[in-house]
Amino acid sequence: MSVKTLKYEAKGAQTLLREVMDKSGQNLLACYQCRRCAAGCPVGEETGVTPDRLIRMILLGDRGEALSNLLVWKCVACYTCGTRCPNNIQTARITETLKQMSKKEHLEPLRPRIADFHNAFMKATGHMGRFNEIEGMGIYEAKTALKELKKGNVGAVIDEMMNQAKLGMTMMKKKRMHFKVDKVKNKAEVKALYRKAKPGKGA
Amino acid sequence: MEMAYYPGCSLHASSELYDIQCKMVFRNLGIELREIPDWNCCGATAAAKTDDFLAIALPARNLGIADATGLSEIVIPCSSCYSRTLVSQQRLSCDLKLKESINAELGRKVEGNIKVSNILEVLKPRVASGEIAEKARKKLEGLKPACYYGCLLTRFPCDVPVTDDVENPQGMEIICRSLGAEPVDWSYKTDCCGASASVNDAEQSLLLMSRIMKDAEARGANCFVTTCPLCQFNVDAYQEQVAQKYGLGKRLPVYFITELIGIAMGFDAVEMQVDRHFVDAMGLLKELKLI
Numbered sequence: 452m453s454v455k456t457l458k459y460e461a462k463g464a465q466t467l468l469r470e471v472m473d474k475s476g477q478n479l480l481a482c483y484q485c486r487r488c489a490a491g492c493p494v495g496e497e498t499g500v501t502p503d504r505l506i507r508m509i510l511l512g513d514r515g516e517a518l519s520n521l522l523v524w525k526c527v528a529c530y531t532c533g534t535r536c537p538n539n540i541q542t543a544r545i546t547e548t549l550k551q552m553s554k555k556e557h558l559e560p561l562r563p564r565i566a567d568f569h570n571a572f573m574k575a576t577g578h579m580g581r582f583n584e585i586e587g588m589g590i591y592e593a594k595t596a597l598k599e600l601k602k603g604n605v606g607a608v609i610d611e612m613m614n615q616a617k618l619g620m621t622m623m624k625k626k627r628m629h630f631k632v633d634k635v636k637n638k639a640e641v642k643a644l645y646r647k648a649k650p651g652k653g654a
Numbered sequence: 655m656e657m658a659y660y661p662g663c664s665l666h667a668s669s670e671l672y673d674i675q676c677k678m679v680f681r682n683l684g685i686e687l688r689e690i691p692d693w694n695c696c697g698a699t700a701a702a703k704t705d706d707f708l709a710i711a712l713p714a715r716n717l718g719i720a721d722a723t724g725l726s727e728i729v730i731p732c733s734s735c736y737s738r739t740l741v742s743q744q745r746l747s748c749d750l751k752l753k754e755s756i757n758a759e760l761g762r763k764v765e766g767n768i769k770v771s772n773i774l775e776v777l778k779p780r781v782a783s784g785e786i787a788e789k790a791r792k793k794l795e796g797l798k799p800a801c802y803y804g805c806l807l808t809r810f811p812c813d814v815p816v817t818d819d820v821e822n823p824q825g826m827e828i829i830c831r832s833l834g835a836e837p838v839d840w841s842y843k844t845d846c847c848g849a850s851a852s853v854n855d856a857e858q859s860l861l862l863m864s865r866i867m868k869d870a871e872a873r874g875a876n877c878f879v880t881t882c883p884l885c886q887f888n889v890d891a892y893q894e895q896v897a898q899k900y901g902l903g904k905r906l907p908v909y910f911i912t913e914l915i916g917i918a919m920g921f922d923a924v925e926m927q928v929d930r931h932f933v934d935a936m937g938l939l940k941e942l943k944l945i
Binding site: 467474493494495497525527528529530531534539541543547548550551554562563564565567569570572574576580581582583584588591613618621622625626627628629631633635636637640641642644645648 | 854
């Protein structure tokens with residue numbers, strides 16, 4: 452994968468750095484680019500952006516690239532980067548922060564399926580207080596299918612349905628599919644936490 | 655003795671077998687697992703990725719419930735639930751303002767007293783004390799597991815006490831050896847299977863899993879053993895797809911650690927639900943005359 456040249460934005464650099472440091476609780480200034488994180492990153496080869504490079508983007512103030520790059524979306528939260536960092540920087544906390552910032556600024560996710568999955572997970576959890584696999588997967592698949600259909604990708608929808616149906620059938624055979632709805636009795640308490648997370652919006 | 659228990663959503667659904675096995679094995683060791691009442695989802699990685707407040711607040715509600723039981727320890731078999739709960743407890747111990755804000759919404763407030771343990775933390779000392787050996791009825795001879803820890807048992811997004819070696823954990827090997835199995839030495843024991851990427855970024859997840867499976871095979875393992883329901887599900891359910899795409903010689907069953915202990919304890923394999931795996935997990939046990 453080719454590496455993009457980063458832009459230095461003298462004006463925005465300080466603001467972006469402050470914002471990411473405050474929200475993630477990580478001291479990005481401690482990074483001396485040793486790239487131990489890069490060596491351990493399991494998705495670095497595919498994203499072309501490794502944690503060290505992400506930190507560099509932020510330090511240089513390249514806001515556009517920092518908020519919208521493949522590492523932010525494809526990071527699997529394995530926490531290898533942070534564990535190996537000699538300066539105790541948890542880059543995974545930085546990708547989490549950037550993802551939330553990107554959502555707040557209504558940027559189009561580079562990997563909509565990943566964004567939709569996490570949103571579906573949180574929606575299902577907020578609904579019942581527990582994550583019901585059928586409900587969560589249902590919300591996710593419906594959303595994904597709708598997006599693909601809007602783009603006219605009927606083939607992609609059929610492929611996805613076939614794949615999921617195949618997995619579902621095997622799960623049924625192995626008695627790994629669960630149909631009983633699992634829920635919290637005191638849902639009000641869970642919903643109150645959701646409200647506190649996003650004032651003005653219900654769960 | 656009694657121990658508080660948080661199964662989490664997986665153990666109530668696709669990994670119900672793990673829930674059943676945990677209860678059987680722990681009971682035989684004299685530990686009664688008390689499922690904490692009305693627990694909620696820990697938020698898993700989705701909360702961490704999308705909402706900093708909920709990532710702490712969701713496990714916090716469970717911690718409040720757990721503290722209210724008055725028990726001193728809670729065991730959480732799922733690595734993701736364990737990690738999120740431990741991280742929440744740690745964060746609340748140093749962010750009193752956040753703790754107050756979350757507690758304001760909760761009937762049972764977080765005190766922060768209960769010790770949050772993963773499953774190996776509870777089992778390992780019982781190998782040392784001889785309790786597990788005492789209950790074992792047969793030796794797991796011929797079983798060569800690749801002990802697969804995945805990410806969240808030893809790596810955390812903040813400073814918490816880590817209960818095993820971060821790069822080369824040994825908890826499962828210690829248990830397996832004490833039961834007569836011969837765990838293989840291999841390089842991918844703490845590598846990531848992709849977790850939910852198997853659903854939303856399948857190509858990536860299959861690639862990650864192919865590395866794990868190929869190394870286990872090359873090292874002469876005849877099965878995997880794990881403690882994490884998501885690792886178990888991925889490596890088990892997607893093994894055939896990985897084999898088709900990347901080429902694998904053999905299919906290796908993926909056991910939960912509780913299955914191996916249970917088999918050694920002489921429990922019935924079907925009662926323990928060993929027949930609910932994607933890659934056949936009964937055949938190897940029969941072949942080795944363990945069942």
